Amino acid sequence: MINDLLFMNGYAVYVLSAFGFTLLSFLSLYLVTKVQFIREQNKFVAKFGSLNTEQANSAKSQRINKEILADATNN
Amino acid sequence: MFKLLEPNKIFQITSKAPKYVLFLFVVVLSVGLVEALILSPEDYKQSDAVRIMYVHVPAAWISLGIFSSITVLSISGFIFKNKNFFLISKSLAPSGFVFNIIALVTGSIWGKPTWGTWWAWDARITSMLILALFYALYLISWRIYENEEKVFKISTFITILGIINVPIIKYSVDWWNTLHQPASINILSKSTIHSSMLYPLLIMTAAFALFSLLIFLMKYNTELIKIKNKGLDRL
Numbered sequence: 001m002i003n004d005l006l007f008m009n010g011y012a013v014y015v016l017s018a019f020g021f022t023l024l025s026f027l028s029l030y031l032v033t034k035v036q037f038i039r040e041q042n043k044f045v046a047k048f049g050s051l052n053t054e055q056a057n058s059a060k061s062q063r064i065n066k067e068i069l070a071d072a073t074n075n
Numbered sequence: 076m077f078k079l080l081e082p083n084k085i086f087q088i089t090s091k092a093p094k095y096v097l098f099l100f101v102v103v104l105s106v107g108l109v110e111a112l113i114l115s116p117e118d119y120k121q122s123d124a125v126r127i128m129y130v131h132v133p134a135a136w137i138s139l140g141i142f143s144s145i146t147v148l149s150i151s152g153f154i155f156k157n158k159n160f161f162l163i164s165k166s167l168a169p170s171g172f173v174f175n176i177i178a179l180v181t182g183s184i185w186g187k188p189t190w191g192t193w194w195a196w197d198a199r200i201t202s203m204l205i206l207a208l209f210y211a212l213y214l215i216s217w218r219i220y221e222n223e224e225k226v227f228k229i230s231t232f233i234t235i236l237g238i239i240n241v242p243i244i245k246y247s248v249d250w251w252n253t254l255h256q257p258a259s260i261n262i263l264s265k266s267t268i269h270s271s272m273l274y275p276l277l278i279m280t281a282a283f284a285l286f287s288l289l290i291f292l293m294k295y296n297t298e299l300i301k302i303k304n305k306g307l308d309r310l
Contacts, residue, residue: 008122010123014188015123018131019108026173029173030289030293033293036297040297062083062303063083063087064303
């Protein structure tokens with residue numbers, strides 16, 4: 001079975017390179033998107049940390065801000 | 076109804092969903108790869124080269140589907156004056172573009188053993204290349220323009236121009252004499268593909284759709300946090 005998979009009647013180089021390119025593209029897009037997400041999340045946490053108490057309370061009144069902070073803490 | 080789609084309300088779901096979608100994607104992709112590379116039969120004419128279909132066809136379908144969705148959402152954004160539609164469109168575009176590139180590259184790899192050439196200026200292939208250019212223009216427009224109103228207008232204009240190309244891609248194999256084979260799967264008429272090849276194809280399509288959902292969710296969350304970062308600056 002392994003031989004069949006590696007040879008594929010002489011087409012393995014085409015088939016595996018097509019699948020390889022696809023999986024590599026998936027991995028690259030996933031990593032780039034993940035890095036962008038973490039960068040924005042870290043920027044948010046840093047900005048939030050620099051707020052004074054009044055500003056922080058005002059920001060925390062928005063549920064989404066609390067969610068972002070909680071999500072960043074969990075990660 | 077649109078109030079239910081407000082970013083503030085749906086972030087709770089979109090922030091938690093990626094890990095579940097990733098798990099589901101890995102499971103479905105694993106099943107799909109076993110089906111596509113091992114269990115599905117070889118073609119009587121193309122032999123094992125036919126297996127490239129399991130990545131080429133889903134990638135092409137999804138890139139076309141995403142571009143159509145982006146156009147509908149952008150136009151709806153204008154009609155209903157809803158910025159969230161533009162945000163969803165912007166978050167969908169990267170995966171659509173990558174799927175378009177995958178369709179072109181895997182098509183080129185498939186072309187070599189079946190047609191004897193890596194590339195031909197065939198109507199289907201050329202129209203898919205044009206779609207990739209529209210995707211690139213759409214993504215570039217979001218990078219170039221800072222002004223929100225301007226980028227909404229320009230990106231929508233690009234999608235309206237680009238959507239004209241979508242039916243051309245679909246019917247190119249019927250309208251012109253092309254190297255590319257006609258569609259084997261038809262919703263309105265009987266498909267000419269055997270179930271032993273159709274099921275792996277559908278499983279791989281489901282895996283690709285889950286991947287585009289995963290990237291969309293991650294990108295959408297990133298865009299929401301970007302907006303909130305700007306909000307903190309204003310405090």
